Amino acid sequence: MAQERSDDDLMLAVAVARRHYEQGQAKTDIAEALGISRFKVARLLDLALESGVVRIEIVEPEPRGGGLADELMDRFGLTRCAVVPMSSTAPEVRGEVGAAAARLLGDTVREGDVLGLPWSRTVHDMVYALESLPKVPIVQLSGALATTREDSSAVDLVRRAGRIAGGGRQVFFAPLLMPDAAAAHAVRRDAAVSDTLASAGDVTVAMVGVGAWGPGGSTIYDMLDEECRNEITDQGVVGEAVGTCFDADGRLVTTCLSERLIALGPEQLRDIPQVIAIAHGPGKVAAVRAAMAGGLISGLVTTHDTARTLLG
Structure with missing residues (x-):
C-alpha cells in the first residue's frame, strides 16, 4: 500500500509541477483546481525536486556573453x-x-x-x-x-x-x-x-x-x-x-x-x-x-x- 501511495503521490507531483513550472500557476490556484490544500501542493513540489521529476539548472553567462x-x-x-x-x-x-x-x-x-x-x-x-x-x-x-x-x-x-x-x-x-x-x-x-x-x-x-x-x-x-x-x-x-x-x-x-x-x-x-x-x-x-x-x-x-x- 505504501508503494501505491508513493506512486500516486509521484504522479500527482508531476501534474502539480507541470502546472507550477510550465504554466506558471500559483500554488493556491493549483490547490483549488485539484481539490487539495496548498500545503500539499508545496509538499508535492518538494517531492518533484527530490525525486528528480523537476531539475533546476542555473546557467551563468559566458564571460563575453550578451x-x-x-x-x-x-x-x-x-x-x-x-x-x-x-x-x-x-x-x-x-x-x-x-x-x-x-x-x-x-x-x-x-x-x-x-x-x-x-x-x-x-x-x-x-x-x-x-x-x-x-x-x-x-x-x-x-x-x-x-x-x-x-x-x-x-x-x-x-x-x-x-x-x-x-x-x-x-x-x-x-x-x-x-x-x-x-x-x-x-x-x-x-x-x-x-x-x-x-x-x-x-x-x-x-x-x-x-x-x-x-x-x-x-x-x-x-x-x-x-x-x-x-x-x-x-x-x-x-x-x-x-x-x-x-x-x-x-x-x-x-x-x-x-x-x-x-x-x-x-x-x-x-x-x-x-x-x-x-x-x-x-x-x-x-x-x-x-x-x-x-x-x-x-x-x-x-x-x-x-x-x-x-x-x-
Whole structure:
C-alpha cells in the first residue's frame, strides 16, 4: 500500500509541477483546481525536486556573453568584455562585478602569462572573488594607498592571488603617493621597489581600475592637495589608471602627480598586451571611453547601464 501511495503521490507531483513550472500557476490556484490544500501542493513540489521529476539548472553567462558585451567589443576594438546584467546602483553590484571580473580573468590568463595587479577598489573585489588561476607569477604594479576603507593593500591582493595561482609573486612595501618627487625618487631606489616595478615590463595581463578625474571618482584625486588637483584638471585630464593620467582622447598627460607615484610608468602600462579595466557607474563613462579610445585598455568588465551609456 505504501508503494501505491508513493506512486500516486509521484504522479500527482508531476501534474502539480507541470502546472507550477510550465504554466506558471500559483500554488493556491493549483490547490483549488485539484481539490487539495496548498500545503500539499508545496509538499508535492518538494517531492518533484527530490525525486528528480523537476531539475533546476542555473546557467551563468559566458564571460563575453550578451549582446552588449559583443557590441562594446565591436565598437571599441576590445578583445575581452563582460557585462553584468544589473544597474551600477544596485546594492550588490560590487560583489557581482568582482565575480564577473574573476571569471573573465580565469578565461584570459594562461600558463606562460605574467599577471599584474595594482591596488584599486574594483581589483580588490575581483581578487576576493577568485577561486582558481593557472600557475602564473603575479607582479605588484603599484604602492599602497594609506587611506582606503578596504581591509587590504596592494601587497595583500598580490599575496592572496599568488596563493591561489601558486606561481610566485613579487611585492614591495611602499605608499602609492609620496609628498614630492624627491621622496618618491628615494623610495624607488629601494631594491625591492625597483626590481618589482622593472618586472612590470614582463606582465602580459593586467587587471586595473579606472578612476574618473573628480571628487569620489578616483581615490588618487581625493588624496591630492587642491593645487595639484586643479592643475591636473586644467590640463584636460578626465581619468587615470594606476596613476597614469589621460585626456578625453586617451592621450597620456604628464602632470604634477607623475613624479610622486610609486607605480609602473605610463609607457609600461601601454605596453602590456592585455589590460582589462573593471569600472562602472555614470561617473566613470567619460574616463572609460577615453581609455578605450587611447588604446590604454583592451578589455572591460562593467554593468548593463554603463554599457548602454558607453554605446549611446
